[in-house]
Amino acid sequence: MQLIRCTKKLLYEMGFAPNDVEDWPDTVSRLGDWYANLIYIERKKCALYVNGRTLLNFLVPGVKRADFCEAEEFFQRNFQKLLAYEGIPQETIKTLLEDCGQIRFAPTKSKSVLGSMNDIALNYRYEVMRHGGPEHSPMDQVMHELNRMPMMKLKFTLPIDELKAVLQLKHA
Numbered sequence: 001m002q003l004i005r006c007t008k009k010l011l012y013e014m015g016f017a018p019n020d021v022e023d024w025p026d027t028v029s030r031l032g033d034w035y036a037n038l039i040y041i042e043r044k045k046c047a048l049y050v051n052g053r054t055l056l057n058f059l060v061p062g063v064k065r066a067d068f069c070e071a072e073e074f075f076q077r078n079f080q081k082l083l084a085y086e087g088i089p090q091e092t093i094k095t096l097l098e099d100c101g102q103i104r105f106a107p108t109k110s111k112s113v114l115g116s117m118n119d120i121a122l123n124y125r126y127e128v129m130r131h132g133g134p135e136h137s138p139m140d141q142v143m144h145e146l147n148r149m150p151m152m153k154l155k156f157t158l159p160i161d162e163l164k165a166v167l168q169l170k171h172a
Contacts (some may be wrong), residue, residue: 034052047063047067052110127130
């Protein structure tokens with residue numbers, strides 16, 4: 001089971017009432033819990049996902065409420081795309097996707113991860129606007145760059161390096 005801890009804003013967008021979502025215990029999968037938020041860039045809704053353990057992150061611009069009707073598939077498809085772009089071996093990707101086969105949603109829990117997520121969101125806004133907005137941004141490249149940004153919560157290591165350490169993969 002994979003747990004995605006969502007902000008109130010995102011839970012509302014997904015159609016959950018405040019009391020519809022219960023707080024589950026932390027995930028025991030290799031990567032642990034994910035955090036998700038709804039942010040706006042040039043008035044376009046974007047879904048931001050950040051892994052609580054590694055701070056690996058990805059942004060999906062131009063989301064619609066209908067995308068969240070299939071929230072599990074939506075998360076898995078975009079997570080798989082990120083991993084493939086980052087050169088993670090197919091067998092490892094397959095294992096990670098199996099880990100998050102059943103997804104549950106819960107409210108956010110860690111203020112530390114939320115603080116990092118806010119920093120990441122700010123950097124996405126900057127990078128996307130620097131490239132001319134959501135329609136013109138090379139999102140794979142932007143995500144690649146932001147996953148190579150030193151993070152204070154990780155003692156200034158990189159999210160991609162943290163991921164590779166957890167997965168016991170060689171660093172590039």
